Amino acid sequence: MRFSVYQFRRSIFITIIALSLVLQFGCGFKDIDKRIFVLSIGIDHSDNDEKPYKITLKLAVPSGSIKETGAKYTYLTKESESIASAVRLLKSHVDKELDFGHAKVIVFGEEILNHDMNEVIDFFVRRRDIQKISWVAVGNPSAESVLKTEPSSEKAGSHALFNFFDENGVESAYIVSTYLFDFQRRLSEKGYDPILPVFNSSEDKKKIVVNSSSLLANKKEPLNLSPEETKLYNVMANNVEKLNLTIKRDDLLFTVSIDSSKTKFKLDTAAKQKPVLKMDVTMKGVMEEANQPMNPKKLSTYSHYASKEVEKQLTELLTMLQENDADPIGFGLRYQASKLHTEKTYKEWRQIYPELSFDVHVKVSIMSTGIVE
Incomplete structure (x- = not known):
């Protein structure tokens, strides 16, 4: 008798599980031919005060043959x-x-940066189908123009x-990569x-250049960094x-x-002393180009020249x-993390900065003058 009751309960349990799976697939799943993939999203400010958001979506059109070329x-x-209603x-x-x-890039128009960015990105951080590791960027002259630019190197x-x-393509010191989750954190931190x-x-609309950056600080006007400043950052x-x-x-x-390059910094804010930021930067590399013959015996001198120049540039930035x-x-x-947490910690930093x-202090080590035959 106990064995038959156990079998009955087991069959009921399996039936319920099977029905739940059928209901889930029947309601939520759509075949791939019934979907179209959004690759990137652009947000611009419109001239209409009643409808201030202008949304642009770039969609991938599936190809019927793998032999077809071109995006x-x-x-x-x-x-x-x-944004949600749009x-x-x-x-x-x-x-x-x-x-x-597959929407991994979110582009903001320059004018939208003057808005409350927490309100702008609220839609993206709430939706479960938008990746928090999406990259965010600024579009010039607009997000729409950037999304509609199709470089000749772009493949289907x-x-x-x-x-x-993603570092699988270009690798450049002039490109800043910012994720959506990190952007949200910095806005509130x-x-x-x-x-x-x-x-x-x-x-x-045949070329895109990415070698500068835009800095948002304390709800002020965006601060634009030049390519050299972006590299030093x-x-x-x-x-x-x-x-x-x-x-x-x-x-x-x-x-x-x-x-190779490595940077360390330390804040010295001891009492009764002027606060100091101590930064140590170490770099290693080789000579790539010169307008004069380079003497291998003077590598230490060349390294000293490079160290002093970088020190000057970093201090100016x-x-x-x-x-x-x-x-x-x-x-x-860093200052707040190194102090006992109180409500006045950030206020103290605002007075110290x-x-x-x-x-x-920069130490550049030039390992060789390159290969010259």
Whole structure:
């Protein structure tokens, strides 16, 4: 009798599980031919105050044959009072379900940066089908123009914007990579300002250049960093490798190819002393180009020239960030983490930062003058 009851309960349990699986697949699953994939999303500010958001979606058009070459995309654009309502309206513009699972790039127009960015990204951090590891960037002159730019090197089934960030394509010290989750964290974190790469599209929409960045600090106007400033930021914040240093000393001009770079910093805020930021940077590389014959016996001299030049450039950048009350490296966050947590910790840092002096020490080791035969 006990055995039969056990078998009955087991059969009921298996039946319930099977029915639940059937119901789940029947309601939530759509065949791939019923979906169209969103590759990137653009958000611009429209001229309509009632509908301030202009949303652009770049969609991949599936090809019927693997022999077909060339990228095929279509675009959807809509203005609305919110991002969510614009997306809902855009669903009625295509005959397939919009799939955001492959949307790995979110581009903001320059004008949208003057808005409350926490409100702008709220849609993206709430939706479960948008990856939190999506890259975020700024589009110049607009996000729509960047998304509609199709470089000739872009192949079918790929997206050129992805290659700028995933390190499987281009590797450049001038590119800043910022994830959606990190951007959200920096917006709410005290003492760690967000920084975004800037996409510059050409007028003929055949070329995209990414070698500068935009810094958002304390709800002020965005601070634009030049390519050289962006490179130096990457040295301090990301220990970037594969960069070039151009050194000029009197009539001597040479370029060093850096293969490895490492940065450490320490805040010295002892009582009754002027606060000091001590930063140590070590680099190793080889000579890549020179306007004069280079003597291998003078490598230490060339290294000294390079070290002093980088020290000067880093100090100037740190001073510029301080004058603009910007902190994209996270000095304020480090200060708060190294002190006993109180409500006044961040207030103390706000008083210390304007008085902070910079003690930058750079050691560049040039290993050889290159291969010259």
